[in-house]
Amino acid sequence: MNPLYNLGIRLYGAGIRLAARRDGKVAKLAAGQYEALSRLKSMVEPGARYIWIHAASLGEFEQGRPLIEKIKRERPELKVLLTFFSPSGYEVRKNYPEADIVLYLPLDTPGNVRMWLETVKPEAVIFVKYEFWGNYLTQLKRAGIPVYLISAIFRPGQIFFRPWGGMFRRMLRCYTHLFVQDERSRQLLAGIGVDNVTVAGDTRFDRVTDIMASTRDIEGASEFVKDSPFTLVVGSSWPADEDIYIPWLKAHPEVRTIIAPHEFDAERINLLRKRLGDDVVLMSELSGNPALASGKKHLIVDCFGLLSSLYRYGDAAYIGGGFGAGIHNINEAAVYGIPVLFGPNNKKFKEAADMIACGGGFCVTDRESCASVLDTLYKSTADRERSGKAAGSYIQSQLGATDRVYSAIFST
Numbered sequence: 001m002n003p004l005y006n007l008g009i010r011l012y013g014a015g016i017r018l019a020a021r022r023d024g025k026v027a028k029l030a031a032g033q034y035e036a037l038s039r040l041k042s043m044v045e046p047g048a049r050y051i052w053i054h055a056a057s058l059g060e061f062e063q064g065r066p067l068i069e070k071i072k073r074e075r076p077e078l079k080v081l082l083t084f085f086s087p088s089g090y091e092v093r094k095n096y097p098e099a100d101i102v103l104y105l106p107l108d109t110p111g112n113v114r115m116w117l118e119t120v121k122p123e124a125v126i127f128v129k130y131e132f133w134g135n136y137l138t139q140l141k142r143a144g145i146p147v148y149l150i151s152a153i154f155r156p157g158q159i160f161f162r163p164w165g166g167m168f169r170r171m172l173r174c175y176t177h178l179f180v181q182d183e184r185s186r187q188l189l190a191g192i193g194v195d196n197v198t199v200a201g202d203t204r205f206d207r208v209t210d211i212m213a214s215t216r217d218i219e220g221a222s223e224f225v226k227d228s229p230f231t232l233v234v235g236s237s238w239p240a241d242e243d244i245y246i247p248w249l250k251a252h253p254e255v256r257t258i259i260a261p262h263e264f265d266a267e268r269i270n271l272l273r274k275r276l277g278d279d280v281v282l283m284s285e286l287s288g289n290p291a292l293a294s295g296k297k298h299l300i301v302d303c304f305g306l307l308s309s310l311y312r313y314g315d316a317a318y319i320g321g322g323f324g325a326g327i328h329n330i331n332e333a334a335v336y337g338i339p340v341l342f343g344p345n346n347k348k349f350k351e352a353a354d355m356i357a358c359g360g361g362f363c364v365t366d367r368e369s370c371a372s373v374l375d376t377l378y379k380s381t382a383d384r385e386r387s388g389k390a391a392g393s394y395i396q397s398q399l400g401a402t403d404r405v406y407s408a409i410f411s412t
Helices: 003-020 024-043 058-074 087-093 110-120 134-143 166-172 183-190 204-213 221-225 239-251 266-276 307-313 350-358 367-379 381-397 401-410
Strands: 049-055 078-084 101-104 124-128 147-152 177-180 197-199 231-237 256-261 280-282 298-300 316-319 340-342 361-363
Touching (some): 003 024, 024 101, 024 110, 058 078, 058 401, 110 134, 177 183, 204 307, 204 381, 231 239, 316 367, 340 367
Parallel strands (some): 049 078, 340 361
16 A cells, blocks of 8 residues: 555554553553454464454444354355454454454554465455455455455445545455445446446345344343333433433333443443433343342343344334444344334434335434334334334345355355
8 A cells, every 4th residue: 555544554553552541442452453463373273274254343243244154154164264443343252153263453554464464374355344454455456365345335425436535446446346235336336447346235134134033032021021011122222312212211101111221331320220210120130030020111231142132022122323423233123023213323324224215114313203203103003013014024125145145255
């Protein structure tokens, strides 16, 4: 890459190290990047054949996960190196059993890239959705190593399609093939001369369907929703979301709510409990004593790994993040055939627009619009069932991306 890009990467690295002094999460990222090369050298098996899969964070990992697991099923002779950029991905999935090695991705400097590729010698590389690291891509192309982008989605406002985006367009041309979610993305890429593109869909739909098929009973959840006239499951809730839906809950004390806050440290849980009132029970409190859930109005999920199964207990779901950086995974809820609500910051998510169009999803912009939608879903069983069926049918219509991508990469 050009000197300006490399300078930018080094300045970015310096910013990470500076921020690490006062932010524990960034400190984990800085330490993980620093240690990644030495750890890789100690973990790589000589002569082993590696497929390197990179996901920026946890959401991208969930998109890549169906493909990882299919590779391990179909090609057991291959080993998987899984890398993350964000601590929110690595710290949660560092012990993921289907990957042979899990590491942070070292900073995209020429020296790091050269040592990384010389050490692992991957047979192929798969980046998930939004990863465009210029030195990695350039060196992979020069080395003749196939590199793919999967579940990608492009929008007109992105830098690739701007007059000054030439450097980033060159990054796109390093990919052996790009698998995109929709036809609009393919057309945008064709408009800048990138034609090695297939509309394969989004592998997240396959993932949530797999999760639903393996869902499990959650201790205390049945007791909690027993006799509830309406249960709302809130996934990845932020304080800004709580400003929107909690007033409706206060006006409907007969409703039961399962809330999974995006973060659940002690301070966050205590603040949420204060907002909800006295009739609150924590998921951790139900272990070995599910009867504690009986008669409570609000169940707060204070642990990882349960939310995707808890949606099955809901009549509707509210998905957080839409009043902040962007909505979280609406497909995890919709796969159970229930309506989904979410905030206005959803423009980067094709499934949100599709869900609204089919009648299975609802964008709420303030307390009043949220209350209006919830009132309708609560009071009208017919409307609720109609919306839920539309949501579930939409998920089913989107399946198959994992098989399409796998066949294109590994059957050639």
